[in-house]
Amino acid sequence: MIERIRVIGIGMGSPEHVTGEAAQALSTVDVFLVADKGGARTDLVAARQRVCDALIPADHAYRVVEVTDPKRGPDADRGDTAYGQGVRDWHAARVDAYAAVIDGLDDGETTVGFLVWGDPAFYDSTIRVVDALVERYAAAGVDVEHDVIAGLSAPQLLAARHRIPLNRIGAPIHVTTGRRLVAEYDRALGDVVVMLDGGLACAELADAFPDLELFWGAYLGSSDELLVRGRVADVIDEVQRVRAEARERHGWVMDTYLLRQPADAPAGPTPTGYPETGPLTDGVVTVRPVTVGDWEVVRDEHNNEESLGWDFFGEAYTDDEARQKAAQARREWASGRAARFVMVDAATGVGAGVIGVMRMGPPGIGLVGYGVVPAFRGRGFTTRALRLVSRWAFESAGLSRLELGHKADNVASGKAAAKAGFRPEGRLAQRLPNPDGTRSDEIYYSLTRVDWMRSVGTASA
Ligand SMILES: C[S@@+](CC[C@H](N)C(=O)[O-])C[C@H]1O[C@@H](n2cnc3c(N)ncnc32)[C@H](O)[C@@H]1O
Structure with missing residues (x-):
């Protein structure tokens, strides 16, 4: 009768790579369940058996049950x-x-073990499968204890074999799969570790990033270990050849690699972020950069009849979408894509709306968008927030011209803009989509730095 399930990371298949904790855990298991993936993967089943033979004391009785892995559709397409x-x-x-x-375990067989290649935390579903098993037994009234023992993973062994750390000082490491690499690759990711790559996707990056360095390793931890290091552009042909030959010999290949920009690589176009700012206030309204904690204001400003009516699509945000939008505001600010502020009632600290400046068009232009939650409408908050943000945009963010637009019928929006000093510049026919599929004309406004400086009486325009 099942009592305990242990998920044990066994490293890269060599008994020397199994931690002391994992070796001890192996000796407590009565039945090991091993997925038999058929064909070439039989080598891996054999490697697991070698680990058990080497580390489990002869007087501990156990069985290994190979469970035929269900068929899985093709991934690539x-x-x-x-x-x-x-x-x-x-x-x-x-x-x-x-x-x-498990339902057919003998009496006295209480502990089931899963031997996981490498570490259970890296691209392995065993923990999820065991969670589902534990839940299934709990639903049937059977409490099953479970634990996870860490193992040596392929990226760790790759780094050790190449005698490198995986990251640059204080920089991030991005771990991804071959099927995602080309779409995701960006210098800002830092060092990139690629696993589960059936076809050396990094070859596609060689032209665009000729200085990218490749640290490649296959069959790591086995006697057939292969290592290649060099600029992707220089070594990719060699790696492709070595890999194809090895695959031919073994019938399968498992490889992992690290992609690294050389230290002196040109940084590439670095995004110019908006300057940091603290809260800005006129005593009645305060604006400050949106943080993830402001997600309810982001949601409530949008999810009401009036806002949804003026929206392009008229779809309310789910709580998750609102959290996501609030969370990404920090990144948008840092990259200079948008400076998003939350409007706060200065007296109470309650969130009253949102206002943002999106970078767009030629340099120096910001597109302003705003909205107030229903309880704060009609109190002049938009005009006050527009004045605060305009001052910040011209004095601190170096913008030369702010633009905004509203649907022709949204008269209140235009009044707020005009009161803040924005000048109407014209009517753009059928520019903005409506939720019902029709389109509205847009009334367009601007406020230039020169006009704003003049209006506040600053000579240095
Ligand atoms: C299903 S994932 C399992 C990863 C494993 N849990 C770990 O911690 O490394 C399989 C991928 O791990 C990498 N991998 C596993 N064993 C490897 C080995 N011996 N040499 C190089 N890469 C290996 C390969 O990228 C392979 O496609």
């Missing part, structure tokens, strides 16, 4: 959604297959 659903269906089928074995 599936989009992200179909891929995710395919993996979830596959996991569900695995849970059924493992439960069938």
Whole structure:
């Protein structure tokens, strides 16, 4: 009867790579469940067996049950959604297959172990599968204890073999898969570790990033270990050849690599972020940069009849979408894409709306957008916030011209803009979409730095 499930990371298949904690855990397992993926992967089943033979004392009785892995559709031609659903269906089928074995355990067999290649935290579904098994037994009134023992992962061994750290000082490491690499690659990611790459996707980056360095390793930890290091552009042909030959010999290949910009690589176009600012206030309204904690203001400003009516699509935000928008405001600010502020009632500190400056068009131009939550409408908050943000845009952010527009019928929006000094510049026919599929004319306004300086009586325009 099942009592405990242990998920044990066994490193890269060599008994020397198994931690002391994992070795101890191995000796407590009565039945190991091993996915038999058929064909070439049989080598990996054999490697797991070697680990058990080497580390489990002879007087500890255990069985290894190979569970035929359910079939899984091809990955390469599936989009992200179909891929995710395919993996979830596959996991569900695995849970059924493992439960069938666990239900048939002999009396006295209480501890089941899963031997996980590398570390269970890296691109491995065993923990998710075990969670589902534990839930399934809990639903049937059976409490199953479970734990996870860490193992040596492929990226760790890759770094050790090449005698490098995975990151530059204080810089991030991005770990991804071959199918995502080309779409995601950006110098700002820092060092990039690529796993699960069936076709050396990094070859596609060689032209665009000729100085990118590759640290490649295959069959790490085995006697067939292969290592290549050099500029992608220089070594990619060699790696492709070595990899193809090895695959031919073994019938399978597992490789991992690190991509690194050389230290002296040109940084590339660095985004110019907006300057940091603290709260700006006129005593009645305060504006300050949006943080993730402001997500409810972001939601409430948008999710009301009037705002949805003026919106392009008329769709309310879910709480998750509002959290996401509030969370990404920090990144948008740092990259200079948008400076998003929350408007706050200075007297109470309650969030009253949002106002933002999007970078757009020629240099020096900012497009302003704003909205107030229903309880604060009609109190002049938009005009006050526009004045505060305009001052910041011209005095601190170096902008030369602010623009904004509203649907022709949205008279209140235009009045607030005009009171803050924005001048109407004309009517743009059929520019803005409506939720019902029709389009509205837009009334367009601007406020230039010169006009603003003049209006506040500053001579240095
Ligand atoms: C399903 S993931 C499992 C990763 C594993 N849990 C770990 O911690 O490394 C399989 C991928 O791990 C990498 N990998 C696993 N074993 C490897 C080895 N011996 N040498 C190089 N890469 C390996 C490869 O990128 C492979 O596509």
